[in-house]
Amino acid sequence: METEAAHGVWPTNRKDETPGVADTNAGENAKTPETAEKPPSRILSGIQPTGRLHIGNYFGMMEPAIRLQDEGDAFYFIADYHALTTVHDPATMRENVAGVATDFLSAGLDPSKATFFRQSDVPEVAELSWFLSTVCPIGFLERAHSFKDKTARGIDATHGLFAYPVLMAADILVYDSNIVPVGKDQKQHLEITRDLAGKFNDRFGDGVFTIPEPRIAETGSTASVPGLDGQKMSKSYNNTLELFEEEKKTRKKIMKIVTDATAMEDPKPTEESTLLDYYRLFASDDEVAEMIASFKAGGTGYGHYKQQVFEKLWERFAPMRERREKLLADPDYVEDILRTGAKRARRLAQATLARVREATGIAGHPISLR
Numbered sequence: 001m002e003t004e005a006a007h008g009v010w011p012t013n014r015k016d017e018t019p020g021v022a023d024t025n026a027g028e029n030a031k032t033p034e035t036a037e038k039p040p041s042r043i044l045s046g047i048q049p050t051g052r053l054h055i056g057n058y059f060g061m062m063e064p065a066i067r068l069q070d071e072g073d074a075f076y077f078i079a080d081y082h083a084l085t086t087v088h089d090p091a092t093m094r095e096n097v098a099g100v101a102t103d104f105l106s107a108g109l110d111p112s113k114a115t116f117f118r119q120s121d122v123p124e125v126a127e128l129s130w131f132l133s134t135v136c137p138i139g140f141l142e143r144a145h146s147f148k149d150k151t152a153r154g155i156d157a158t159h160g161l162f163a164y165p166v167l168m169a170a171d172i173l174v175y176d177s178n179i180v181p182v183g184k185d186q187k188q189h190l191e192i193t194r195d196l197a198g199k200f201n202d203r204f205g206d207g208v209f210t211i212p213e214p215r216i217a218e219t220g221s222t223a224s225v226p227g228l229d230g231q232k233m234s235k236s237y238n239n240t241l242e243l244f245e246e247e248k249k250t251r252k253k254i255m256k257i258v259t260d261a262t263a264m265e266d267p268k269p270t271e272e273s274t275l276l277d278y279y280r281l282f283a284s285d286d287e288v289a290e291m292i293a294s295f296k297a298g299g300t301g302y303g304h305y306k307q308q309v310f311e312k313l314w315e316r317f318a319p320m321r322e323r324r325e326k327l328l329a330d331p332d333y334v335e336d337i338l339r340t341g342a343k344r345a346r347r348l349a350q351a352t353l354a355r356v357r358e359a360t361g362i363a364g365h366p367i368s369l370r
C-alpha cells in the first residue's frame with residue numbers, strides 16, 4: 001500500500017497472502033498435506049463502536065491483541081452489527097466506527113500485520129449466525145449475564161440483544177479462529193461459542209468448526225480495570241478515563257477520583273485503592289513499590305499521588321497521540337485499511353459458509369446475479 005509508506009506510520013512488510021495458507025486455512029481441521037508447514041494460529045477479537053475507547057478497553061483487550069499480532073494471523077474487527085443493539089442513530093454509528101478505527105490503529109494495531117475490518121463488511125457472519133441459532137438452546141441465552149446486565153440498565157430487551165452471543169460465536173467461528181483475546185467480562189460468551197461449535201460439529205460432522213481458546217487475563221491489574229467511581233470501567237457507566245481525551249479533561253478526571261478521608265500526615269490504606277490500581281497499569285514494579293511505601297509512611301496527600309498517576313498515563317500514551325494526529329488528518333486512509341481487511345476476511349468467511357452449507361444440505365451454490 002503506497003499510502004502506508006507515505007504516512008510513515010507502519011513499515012510495509014505485509015506478510016503472506018499465499019492462497020492455501022492464509023485464506024483457506026481451517027485451523028486444526030484444515031486438510032493441509034502432512035508436508036505443508038503448519039499454518040499460524042488465527043487470533044481474533046472484536047470491539048463494539050459504542051463510544052470512546054478507554055483504558056479498560058486498552059488493557060483488557062487492545063493491548064493484548066496488539067501484542068498477539070506478532071504471534072499469529074491476527075484478525076481484529078469493529079463489531080457494528082453488535083453495536084446496533086444499543087446505538088440507534090446512524091450519524092453516531094458512523095462517527096463511532098471511524099473513531100474506534102482511528103484509535104485502535106493509533107494504539108498500535110498494525111495493518112501490515114493484522115487484518116483489520118468492519119464486521120458488517122462481511123455479511124456472511126449474519127448468515128452463519130442463523131445456522132448457529134438452530135443449535136443454540138434458549139437456556140444458554142437466558143443464562144447470559146450480559147443480557148441480564150444490559151436489560152437491567154434499561155437497554156431494550158430485543159431479540160438482537162438476546163441473540164448477541166450467537167452472532168459473537170459466528171464472528172469467531174467464521175474465521176476458524178484459534179485464539180480469542182478478550183477481557184474477563186467476555187468469558188461466558190467464549191464458553192457459549194465453544195459449546196455451539198461443539199453442538200454443530202456433533203450434529204453435522206466433526207471438523208466443520210475449529211474450537212477456539214479464550215485468552216483472558218483472569219487476575220492482575222488488567223483483568224478488570226476499575227472506573228473513576230470504583231465500579232468496572234465501562235463506556236456505558238460514564239466513569240471512564242479515555243485513551244485520547246484532552247490533557248486538561250484527563251487531569252481533571254484523575255483529580256476527581258474519590259479517595260477516603262485520611263488526613264495528609266496519616267498512613268493511607270493500600271487495599272482497594274483505585275489510584276494504586278491505575279498506577280500499577282502505568283508504572284514499573286519499583287515505582288509501584290515506592291508509592292505503596294509512601295502510602296504506608298503517611299505525610300503525602302492524595303493530590304500528589306493523583307499528579308503522579310496523571311503523568312505516567314500521559315507519558316504512556318504520548319506516542320499514540322502522535323500517530324493519531326497523522327491518522328485524523330486522513331480518514332480516507334483509515335477507510336482504505338478497513339476495506340482492504342474486509343476483502344481478505346470475506347474470502348475466508350465465504351469458504352466457511354460453503355463448508356457449512358455443504359454440511360447441512362442447504363443449497364450449495366447461491367445464485368449469482370451477474
Ligand code: ADP
Nearest residue numbers: 048056057060061182183223224225233234235
Ligand atoms: P464497555 O464495557 O466499555 O462498553 P466493551 O464491552 O466494548 O466495553 O468491551 C470491549 C473489550 O474491552 C472487551 O474485550 C472487554 O472485555 C474489554 N473491557 C471493557 N471494559 C474493561 C475493563 N474495565 N477492564 C478490562 N477489560 C475491559
Ligand code: TRP
Nearest residue numbers: 045046047048079082168171172
Ligand atoms: N462482545 C464483545 C464486547 O462487547 C465484542 C465482540 C463481538 C467480540 N464479537 C466478538 C469479541 C468476537 C471477541 C470476538 O466486547
